[in-house]
Amino acid sequence: MKKLLSILLTVTLLISAGATIAMAEATAQDPVTIRISWWGDTARHEKYNAICDAFQQKYPWITVERETNTWADYWDKLATLTAGGNAPDVMGMHPQFVSDYAGRGTLADLQPFVDSGVIDVSKIDQSVLDGGTINGKLSMIAMGLTVQTIIVNKDLCDQVGVTIPAMGDSWTWQQFADLCVEFRQKALEKGIDSYFSNEATGYTTFQYLARSNGGDLYTKEGALGFTQADLVQWLNYWKTLRAQDAIPDAATTSESISLTMEQSPFVTGLVACAFIPVNQYWQYVKQLPDNQIVCEFMPTTDDGASGAFLEGAHWAMSANLDEAHQNAAALLLNFLANDEGAWQVMLLDQGVPANSDMAAYIEPLLTDANKVAIKFVQMVTPTIDRAYVYAPKGATSISTLYTDARESSAFETATPEEAAATFFEQANAVFAENK
């Protein structure tokens, strides 16, 4: 009797164990719905939608719900969603914000998925992977890589009668300023109301100056990585140009920040150049089909020091997921970074693929404009001397303070020295608070 009982127990145990294994296999195929969220314009929304469709076709048991937003709204919404415990399972991430999220433990560590082979990073450069590692955790995976460029409308320059450097020739900030003055003078003589350049308003553009002066926006310890003199130099640079009427007035500059690409001063012909990440080059080419648009290097210091650095479009996973969702999300991350199905749609819209195989794969599919962009990235890459430092916690406040400093100097409510002093005082207070 006792023996019979123990046999019975063993059999039951075996059956239930078998059932568990069978169930575990089934869960991989159980229908699961994951949410993805990204920022961008209409063209990018269409691309990501097509990519999500391709992903669903490859993994039919996974449904991908999509949430799209413009850049600014994306971050407001992501903060709110994350706070409510409703963060998207897969989300677009950016170096400017990654510390605010990873530093608060809201992003999943992706290393386990790399180790288990779900996310393949073998074709991605180690330095790029390091760029996604925050506090020792792999917090985001780069999809595409890009660099800043100045795109110049060559036809407008020819019409005015100024010569611009050939693509790949380096130039200095001083030469850039001289060109602004010369362009405006000659344009007015010919009765053309155009400028060479608008004031470069982005914090990223200032980062070039900070880096070419030997610093960066931040230090690894989470303080400001440039000196007050750097900022004064930068604000003074544009102030001097504006005083000479070599760039548009402050109100025009201020307004142009919020304009869409179609209305931007570069497309309307008010200015002959624009500061953009080079992956957007093809979109501007599309806006001005009758003009020759040239990609120029970002200017250097007088002794030729370049501030160049690689930027990337990144993807992260929410830390707040159960196993089924984690696995599906990891598959999607891998698809975005490594799958031909994604890259034949994305092409260069997010930059050159971080995966070297994919970079080779899309090459025959590219338009001429895309080929220029890829060549430009290849030309800039050798001039990069060090990776950039990630924005620390509180960086959102810092970029607001930068806008305040820039505007108070542009609208002349403060001298560049005063504006820089205020910036440093307030920025240091922000860092002290976030320590």
Next chain:
Amino acid sequence: MNGKRREACAGYLFMTPWLLGLFGFTLIPMLISLYYSFTDFDLLTPETWIGISNYVKMFADKKFVGSLGVTFKFVFIGVPLQLAFALLLAVLFKKERRGIRLYRAAYYLPSLFGSSIAVAILWRRIFNKTGLVNQVLALLGIQGQNWIASPGTALNTLIVLQVWQFGASMVIFLASLKQIPTDYYEAATLDGAGKLRQFFSITLPLLTPMVFFNIVMQFINAFQSFTPAYIVSSGTGGPLNSTMFYSLYLYIKGFGEFQMGYASAMAWVLLLIIAAFTGLIFGTSKNWVHYD
């Protein structure tokens, strides 16, 4: 007794949807925000109690003080102008004429759009460098500036937007104008009072209850104004923080810069400010509001 109780029960039952709204969406969130206002809360990690630090910090925050200034200017110029405009049109539209109903409807229309996003975007188009205003000025040979993007004029365009939404106040004035018995005016005319005299001695005093009502409502609304500034400045409060309304700054702090504790404290200070001004208006009302 039993019937009375059942009646009370039914009453509360009918009130349930409203009560749920009051507790779920107003009272409980308010109490939670009061708690958060005494904490350091970044939305993503648990809050820590810091007492009144948020409230103390506000006084040293130049941007906070600036946003207070912008909001006061908006409220104290925008609301009186709006009400004066509403009253003027109400008086003009009082008399029944042919087609007057059409005019009343047409002038009421803007306030239906309210402080909607579409109107704010329209505003940006009207007041930018190549906008409608500058096109009209160009016809007169005046070179207009970029009104929205200049720190000196950006707030004024928002005040004009506020004044433009005079419709609701106008309708209220219009309704009460028609309540004033015509024999008052007949008697005044017989005594030799002119139109202006009649307005200040009869119309205005009899309208004061409505003026009082409109001032209170519009003050409360204007203090909390958010959408126009958010859209017109693309959410930055720019240029140079000249359209940084109180609630816009609160939003940026809470949702943009991960300082929800500070933002909650700001919300409570705004409540106190609105309560103080409303109290002030109520307190002085017995001196200038006439109920006959």
